[in-house]
Amino acid sequence: MAADDRLEDDELARRLRDAHRRVRMLPAADRERHARRHLAICDLAKRDPERAAARLEAFLAALDEVSHGSADTPRAEENTHGD
Numbered sequence: 653m654a655a656d657d658r659l660e661d662d663e664l665a666r667r668l669r670d671a672h673r674r675v676r677m678l679p680a681a682d683r684e685r686h687a688r689r690h691l692a693i694c695d696l697a698k699r700d701p702e703r704a705a706a707r708l709e710a711f712l713a714a715l716d717e718v719s720h721g722s723a724d725t726p727r728a729e730e731n732t733h734g735d
Contacts, residue, residue, distance in 0.1 A: 664705055668694055671708065674715050682718055686711075 668690075675686045693711055697704035 664697060664701055664708070667705075667708055667712075668697065671712060671715065674712075674719070678715075678718065686715065686718070 671690055671693075675683060675690050678686060689711060693704050693707050696707065
């Protein structure tokens with residue numbers, strides 16, 4: 653898409669898209685709350701990109717905590733390592 657081509661050089665836009673992808677991968681219980689927070693950051697980016705970037709940093713840190721606290725797959729504990 654042409655709009656996406658213009659945004660490829662914009663670091664904030666790239667990071668917002670990456671955060672959106674990460675939110676989509678969350679379990680349903682966590683996804684709704686994080687999706688609303690992501691949407692608020694996207695809205696803020698239209699008016700105040702610097703402040704949005706700071707909030708995005710905190711948001712990504714929270715996503716890291718959520719993703720490290722949960723298993724990669726629903727049956728991750730049943731999987732054998734080294735296969």
